[in-house]
Amino acid sequence: xxxxxxxxxxxxxxxxxxxxxxxxxxxxxxxxxxxxxxxxxxxxxxxxxxxxxxxxxxxxxxxxxxxxxxxxxxxxxxxxxxxxxxxxxxxxxxxxxxxxxxxxxxxxxxxxxxxxxxxxxxxxxxxxxxxxxxxxxxxxxxxxxxxxxxxxxxxxxxxxxxxxxxxxxxxxxxxxxxxxxxxxxxxxxxxxxxxxxxxxxxxxxxxxxxxxxxxxxxxxxxxxxxxxxxxxxxxxxxxxxxxxxxxxxxxxxxxxxxxxxxxxxxxxxxxxxxxxxxxxxxxxxxxxxxxxxxxxxxxxxxxxxxxxxxxxxxxxxxxxxxxxxxxxxx
Numbered sequence: 203x204x205x206x207x208x209x210x211x212x213x214x215x216x217x218x219x220x221x222x223x224x225x226x227x228x229x230x231x232x233x234x235x236x237x238x239x240x241x242x243x244x245x246x247x248x249x250x251x252x253x254x255x256x257x258x259x260x261x262x263x264x265x266x267x268x269x270x271x272x273x274x275x276x277x278x279x280x281x282x283x284x285x286x287x288x289x290x291x292x293x294x295x296x297x298x299x300x301x302x303x304x305x306x307x308x309x310x311x312x313x314x315x316x317x318x319x320x321x322x323x324x325x326x327x328x329x330x331x332x333x334x335x336x337x338x339x340x341x342x343x344x345x346x347x348x349x350x351x352x353x354x355x356x357x358x359x360x361x362x363x364x365x366x367x368x369x370x371x372x373x374x375x376x377x378x379x380x381x382x383x384x385x386x387x388x389x390x391x392x393x394x395x396x397x398x399x400x401x402x403x404x405x406x407x408x409x410x411x412x413x414x415x416x417x418x419x420x421x422x423x424x425x426x427x428x429x430x431x432x433x434x435x436x437x438x439x440x441x442x443x444x445x446x447x448x449x450x451x452x453x454x455x456x457x458x459x460x461x462x463x464x465x466x467x468x469x470x471x472x473x474x475x476x477x478x479x480x481x482x483x484x485x486x487x488x489x490x491x492x493x494x495x496x497x498x499x500x501x502x503x504x505x506x507x508x509x510x511x512x513x514x515x516x517x518x519x520x521x522x523x524x525x526x527x528x529x530x531x532x
Contacts, residue, residue, distance in 0.1 A: 210445025213260045216245040262391070262445065265355040272350050289328075292321045296331050296344055297352045299373055301366055303339045303528060306373045334360055337529060341366060363529065364426070368402050370528040371422045375407070375464055378525070383411035394446035398457065403427060404435065406457065416459045423465040424527060429477040430488060432461060432520065433513045434499075437506040453505065455512045461520040466527035474522040482517050485510065 219242050222231045228246075232239040248259060248269060255273045258264035264272060285293065295310055296302065302310070308318035322342055325331035330348035334341045349356035360366070372387070379385045388406040393399070400406070405420040421427065421435070436458075439451040463474050481488060489506040491499075506513055 210443060211260050212245065212266045213248060213256050216248045219245050220249060264353075267355055268350065272353055272355070285328075289321070289324060293325055293330050293348065294352070296322075296325065296342055297348070297354055299369070301341050301343045301361070301369045302373055303341060303370065305339065306370070306377070306528075307342070309377050310373075334366075337363070337366075339528075341370070341529075364424070365402055367424050367527070367529045368422055371424055371464065371466070371525065372405055372420075374525055374528060375405070375420055375422070379407060379409055383409055385409045391446070394442040396457070397440060397442060397447045397449055397452035398454070399440045399442040401435075404454075417457055419454050419458045419461045421461065421463045422525075423463060423470060423474070425466065427463075427465075429473070430481055432463070432478060433481050433485070433488065433506055433517060434502050436461065436513050436516055437509050438502045439505055453509065455509055455516070458516070461516050463520065463522045464525040465522065466525060468524045471522050471524050478517055478520050478522070482514050485514060 219231060219235075222234065223242070223246065226234075228239050228242055232242050235242070244266065248256065248266065251259070251270060251273060255264060255269065258273075259266065259269060292307070292311060295307065299306070299310070304319050304322055305315060307313075307322060308315045311318060311321075313321070322331065322333075325348075326333060326342075329345055330351065331342050332345040332348075334343075343360075344352065344354060344356065346356045346358070361369075376385070376387065386408050388396075388408065390400060393406060398406075403422050405422070407418045407420050409416055409418065419435070421432070436454050439453060441451065465471060465474060485506075489503045489510075491503050495503075
């Protein structure tokens with residue numbers, strides 16, 4: 203088990219590692235903490251950065267991984283080639299969406315598909331964006347250099363197909379709501395700071411229509427979402443990292459007004475509607491704990507019972523809709 207430094211601040215961790223290294227070698231520090239030597243080295247390298255960069259790392263606005271590369275890119279951006287506005291807006295769009303298809307790029311940027319493909323090809327040629335060409339349709343994301351220029355972290359390996367599809371389906375949901383009024387997604391870090399820890403398939407969307415603002419828990423079922431678990435999702439007690447939030451545990455019930463399930467298979471619409479009704483009708487049995495369940499599940503079911511009225515209210519007003527899949531990840 204890794205020994206704790208007692209703080210989630212990366213710079214305090216780096217100074218702690220440096221103090222230990224002063225009394226031994228990199229390898230002995232890594233062995234003592236039960237971490238890799240490269241992990242210790244990465245944190246020690248943070249101490250070589252300017253004070254301004256270290257403050258951003260402590261604040262969470264500069265990621266530990268690739269911190270030096272991202273910081274150097276930011277400092278040199280004023281000397282970089284200035285991108286045309288049309289290119290810059292498309293480049294930022296790719297960064298905002300994490301991954302997207304050419305069709306989604308066209309829809310978000312209000313361009314014809316052929317113009318969107320030309321712009322994406324130009325971004326790839328500039329080394330700002332890269333395409334996953336083993337997937338149909340092709341999926342685009344920022345390149346390492348493109349991420350550094352925007353001050354974003356970069357994961358060398360592409361995310362899994364199932365996680366990628368969640369982001370692509372999230373884009374589809376956003377395009378759907380875009381036609382119906384003002385909207386915005388809560389970003390993951392924003393939710394962490396509010397005391398929540400969303401799973402991959404959970405998204406919070408805030409919409410404003412006719413002056414009324416509502417927050418929805420968007421659940422995307424792309425073939426793998428289990429049934430009779432929405433109540434548990436609503437009542438689950440969240441535990442985000444302490445560097446983001448140290449208050450009382452929170453539930454989606456405290457943030458949202460409604461739940462919306464989007465499923466990629468038409469046949470699943472009726473299945474989900476029946477399952478939601480079952481969750482209300484069989485609430486007592488579904489919230490009953492068993493000794494073989496994990497402590498987390500038992501805690502969630504007890505929270506369901508404590509919040510029974512609110513859980514049932516949202517279950518009774520939940521909606522289910524079909525949204526075609528972007529990829530076939532089955």
